[in-house]
Amino acid sequence: MENKLLNLYHDTGIYQLELGQFVMICVGLLLVYLAIKKGFEPLLLLPIGIGAVLVNIPGAGFMAAPVYDAAGHMTSPGGLQYYIYHGGIETGLFPLMIFMGVGAMTDFGPMLANPKTLLLGAAAQFGIFATVIGAVVLGASGLMDFTLADAAAIGIIGGADGPTAIFVASRLAPDLLGGIAVAAYSYMALVPLIQPPIMRALTSKEERSIKMVQLRPVTKKEKIIFPIVVVILVAMFLPSAAPLLGMFCFGNLMRECGVVDRLSDTAQNALINIVTIFLGLGVGSKLSSEDFLNLETLGILGLGLVAFSIGTAAGILMAKLMNRFSSEAINPLIGAAGVSAVPMAARVANKVGLESNKQNFLLMHAMGPNVAGVIGSAVAAGVMLSYVGG
Amino acid sequence: MENKLLNLYHDTGIYQLELGQFVMICVGLLLVYLAIKKGFEPLLLLPIGIGAVLVNIPGAGFMAAPVYDAAGHMTSPGGLQYYIYHGGIETGLFPLMIFMGVGAMTDFGPMLANPKTLLLGAAAQFGIFATVIGAVVLGASGLMDFTLADAAAIGIIGGADGPTAIFVASRLAPDLLGGIAVAAYSYMALVPLIQPPIMRALTSKEERSIKMVQLRPVTKKEKIIFPIVVVILVAMFLPSAAPLLGMFCFGNLMRECGVVDRLSDTAQNALINIVTIFLGLGVGSKLSSEDFLNLETLGILGLGLVAFSIGTAAGILMAKLMNRFSSEAINPLIGAAGVSAVPMAARVANKVGLESNKQNFLLMHAMGPNVAGVIGSAVAAGVMLSYVGG
Amino acid sequence: MENKLLNLYHDTGIYQLELGQFVMICVGLLLVYLAIKKGFEPLLLLPIGIGAVLVNIPGAGFMAAPVYDAAGHMTSPGGLQYYIYHGGIETGLFPLMIFMGVGAMTDFGPMLANPKTLLLGAAAQFGIFATVIGAVVLGASGLMDFTLADAAAIGIIGGADGPTAIFVASRLAPDLLGGIAVAAYSYMALVPLIQPPIMRALTSKEERSIKMVQLRPVTKKEKIIFPIVVVILVAMFLPSAAPLLGMFCFGNLMRECGVVDRLSDTAQNALINIVTIFLGLGVGSKLSSEDFLNLETLGILGLGLVAFSIGTAAGILMAKLMNRFSSEAINPLIGAAGVSAVPMAARVANKVGLESNKQNFLLMHAMGPNVAGVIGSAVAAGVMLSYVGG
Amino acid sequence: MNGLLEDGIGLMILGMGFVFLFLVVLIFATGYMSRLLNHLFPEVLVQKAPVTTTRSPAATGVDAQMTAVITAAVHQHRANKKS
Amino acid sequence: MNGLLEDGIGLMILGMGFVFLFLVVLIFATGYMSRLLNHLFPEVLVQKAPVTTTRSPAATGVDAQMTAVITAAVHQHRANKKS
Amino acid sequence: MNGLLEDGIGLMILGMGFVFLFLVVLIFATGYMSRLLNHLFPEVLVQKAPVTTTRSPAATGVDAQMTAVITAAVHQHRANKKS
Numbered sequence A, B, C: 001m002e003n004k005l006l007n008l009y010h011d012t013g014i015y016q017l018e019l020g021q022f023v024m025i026c027v028g029l030l031l032v033y034l035a036i037k038k039g040f041e042p043l044l045l046l047p048i049g050i051g052a053v054l055v056n057i058p059g060a061g062f063m064a065a066p067v068y069d070a071a072g073h074m075t076s077p078g079g080l081q082y083y084i085y086h087g088g089i090e091t092g093l094f095p096l097m098i099f100m101g102v103g104a105m106t107d108f109g110p111m112l113a114n115p116k117t118l119l120l121g122a123a124a125q126f127g128i129f130a131t132v133i134g135a136v137v138l139g140a141s142g143l144m145d146f147t148l149a150d151a152a153a154i155g156i157i158g159g160a161d162g163p164t165a166i167f168v169a170s171r172l173a174p175d176l177l178g179g180i181a182v183a184a185y186s187y188m189a190l191v192p193l194i195q196p197p198i199m200r201a202l203t204s205k206e207e208r209s210i211k212m213v214q215l216r217p218v219t220k221k222e223k224i225i226f227p228i229v230v231v232i233l234v235a236m237f238l239p240s241a242a243p244l245l246g247m248f249c250f251g252n253l254m255r256e257c258g259v260v261d262r263l264s265d266t267a268q269n270a271l272i273n274i275v276t277i278f279l280g281l282g283v284g285s286k287l288s289s290e291d292f293l294n295l296e297t298l299g300i301l302g303l304g305l306v307a308f309s310i311g312t313a314a315g316i317l318m319a320k321l322m323n324r325f326s327s328e329a330i331n332p333l334i335g336a337a338g339v340s341a342v343p344m345a346a347r348v349a350n351k352v353g354l355e356s357n358k359q360n361f362l363l364m365h366a367m368g369p370n371v372a373g374v375i376g377s378a379v380a381a382g383v384m385l386s387y388v389g390g
Numbered sequence D, E, F: 001m002n003g004l005l006e007d008g009i010g011l012m013i014l015g016m017g018f019v020f021l022f023l024v025v026l027i028f029a030t031g032y033m034s035r036l037l038n039h040l041f042p043e044v045l046v047q048k049a050p051v052t053t054t055r056s057p058a059a060t061g062v063d064a065q066m067t068a069v070i071t072a073a074v075h076q077h078r079a080n081k082k083s
């Protein structure tokens, strides 16, 4: 009886809690706070934060592996996050389902009306690869323990696309997944703070006031054929990007084709919501003190910020470069939207544009490079998976 | 040819059906009847009943295990209920998802307005532990074959909370899962019959007529912080209750935070509905004749009824005790709602109250102990899992 | 560096693509075209088509099996379609969930009002078994490599019921699954082209103009009891059909019982939509060049068409036969609806009927044999699984 | 080879036989069930197909909320039209 | 056998003890939290239960779209009624 | 260590090269596709973004049902306003 009481006391968190777990619970609560109070990508950061709290409760066993006896019968069930992480994240299933849903929510119309903006989505990926160099330098210098695979996974934060970052990290650097996902979503939420100073520094008031010609209407047929064209190009040039872009285009085709509205509706609502809840809990399971409380995480957070900033700058500078060669003027602010972070970055471009010219609505123009950035970072992800993993 | 015809005849249910299976099919149909005609918790008892019918069809293979050859290729697929039971119930995933959805449907407002009612939710759990003693006595006397784990799992019926009962039973006494789940849901449906006589017997007309002061309004902030407070307390004091209460509070936080309405909506609708269908079929798979047609099931049904009755009485008596010490009068009827069985028990308290005083609406007051009872039985479940399993 | 560039080139589809894969990608795109432009069962053929495209992208690894090290840790995750196929189709889970949803969408009212139409649903299954003979002849003659199991799986195309065909094929002839599913859904979409000539050839204008007596109203109670009666008969006579018909009747009971509307609603919407997306991708994964580009597929397509035609004819002839013996006249056109293909075949019967008599609305009368055909082909499937598999 | 053909014919005979047997039994069972039910509960007829099941609860909620409002608006409309 | 009974009684005492302990701590924690929050942010009261969470976004969208239209129709209705 | 840096630079060059290559090809492919489609089917323009896809079928059903009713009510409203 006293024995049992002692056992019960030994089971309590008060007795078992280690400092690292305590700190990580606080980190989890901080994410919850940022999600609720500051509106930081709450759909992901709230489940991630709660997932981080739960996985760090000592003795709760959220990441416990199931135990089987010799005959294959389960003697001890695993924890919820164990099943979620190994079933949905390690396998890549959840990010791909999310990407399908995002595809079903994406309107490529503005991009199709002005395909040149794809170049802006390409340029903004420079943030990814510049960051890879930064991480590699930190690794080569011995300051931090980054391999090439780690560096590539960290760089993808600059892609400003959550599911892509999680998909790449789960394949190249599962240990860094927690930090990378948190950095990716946090910086996406911070886009309205990170981008405007860079945008103002790199452009003159005249450039920011450039009015762009109205977008031509895009036919339904173009919208239907476009995702198929992307899939075919991916199949021909970069099969390693096919999982991401294939599911993305499948989602988009369901949206645009007009004959499977009930599937498209489910992909955009019930399915993506269910997967988002589990994806968040699963990512949160990687916010354990061993994986997160180290110098590398600081490196990830720092490099991620660099990646965003360089990507933003590269998009703007590409737009200015294009203005040298093109007859139709492009407002360089929309180049910043090339990092993706849909639709936040496009809104920021619109807002900064309105500061210079109250009548200049850039939102639709910025949506082009914005969705192009999603394709761009998926292509970058494919290159990395092929280069590093192959 | 005649051979084949004979085979086909040997495959029929008429040829293969054993008496036990026949009886269990009838039990399944009885549950379906109770669900549809009598409105006994139909969301669970209908799938459980159908699950019981299907699993007892001889030769249909609903619980057949898949067969693999040496190379790992499947040579014979498993049955539907095999996958559901081992994937969702043995692992604990389905009850936890249901609990998340229930959390997203629960309004803690009335409890926060009058936190003292948590004591009523505590007292009503006495039904659980008194029943454990009952089961242990039956086991110790040799009348029935109950271990301590069995006794604990049977006691949890008194928690009047379906997913908690299924979660505990799947961990402590999987063989009794069928009987325990059926007893838990049946008695929850019978609350309007079981509770009123006890309520009337233990209270005077004056007590039943007590009017309670109107509940103060509760702020949104309190509702948001509360689930976080619960999670922190669970982490500190009872990690073994963290799976249940962690998911419950996660669901509640999604509901109250106001920034993830689409996730909350899915947790309350599509996700909980999908899981409910499968949970029911999976629980039904434990209604096989070997597991169900024995003396122990009678014991479970009897003890479950005792558990409910004692819990109801304990809640009422605690309310009367509190009236001795507190200035603000509590109508003892709301103590009966402490067993949980949300929201049925609260409605019963309201109805019995109206019998004594037509103007006395107790519903909101009873919702406090009602949801407190959910927390109380999850805590009790945690103690049991730690005490028995550890 | 050049090495890596060469690697990247070797990873491209251009370098790796084999002719067979190219052809199968075109087949996938053709299915997408038929789904979108021609409206061929788009809910299934669109995902199947995209699934076929994705699985044939060389190096994309959509069907790659996961790799584990000796300690059981995953060293290389599997592909999306690998998990979908082995998790949902090989196990039979997805077709059964779809069948549950279809049950929840089916109204047995017209059939209950005139149970004799069940005979039409029985007769139309002759298409299935005649096709089995055809396939067996092709196999026995050495022209094609069909076993009895293959022949049975091909025959089920004549059942005109997608999930039944996929369920049977996944059990009896997984290698032919792709061709069988494509044939089944294509011919279901072609019902308005395939059936009318046969219907006109086998009936006189007088027969097509027969007006049927208005259907009696059916009570809610009959509709509730009916699925239970079917389950009991299945349990007694044909347990091998219990997975399909059990889930179908479970869905229908949820629909009709009126006490679990939220479950019925989810089974008809979110759940069936989610499963449909994955079922399509999983079936598409069997459209690989090895499995599909061979003489056998031509045989499947040809025999499938024969199956549909014979089933249509058998239904019509049975109706004419029944008119000899019955006092209440039956319009033989509704016999054609006995093949199932709900609700397309019933609409075709209605349309052909209107050609002969502008006032003769056969739709509700045709719905009887139409849903009877679903039961009929599930029974046929059960016989096959028992005869061939047992 | 001949074995295969034989098996196929066996499957056809058994299969069609069983399909007919099952559905004929079902005809009788259904008919008996209907007569029994309509004898025991003579008046309870389904007035309308249960349309509501295909609507989401949310949408139904909207419906309920608005019906009163819209009914009023429509009555008003008609009243005005007449006058 | 006696061990089983003893264990059961131990479980009852520990269990009820823990349940009360936990919920009493929760009462104090909740009370403290409420006082603290209402002290820090005195005026922010929940005016109404968040009914919207139970509606699907789609339905809410319809709601939003229609509210203006219907409000107009209803005002009109009332105006006419008065006149 | 130097190997790591070299690999990183290789990844950057290859990566940015490939991203630009792919998106430039996509620009041409998209442009060609659009010209081809608009040449083959000149007049079919999307009048409005397909708003309906974001609505649940249920909600749309409600919409369809009510549109007629509400349109009437609104017309009525406007007619009254003018008079």
Ligand code: NA
Pocket (backbone or CB within 6 Å): A158, A159, A160, A161, A338, A339, A340, A341, A373, A374, A375, A376, A377, A378
């Ligand atoms: Na991007």
Ligand code: NA
Pocket (backbone or CB within 6 Å): B158, B159, B160, B161, B338, B339, B340, B341, B373, B374, B375, B376, B377, B378
């Ligand atoms: Na309780």
Ligand code: NA
Pocket (backbone or CB within 6 Å): C158, C159, C160, C161, C338, C339, C340, C341, C373, C374, C375, C376, C377, C378
């Ligand atoms: Na059929």
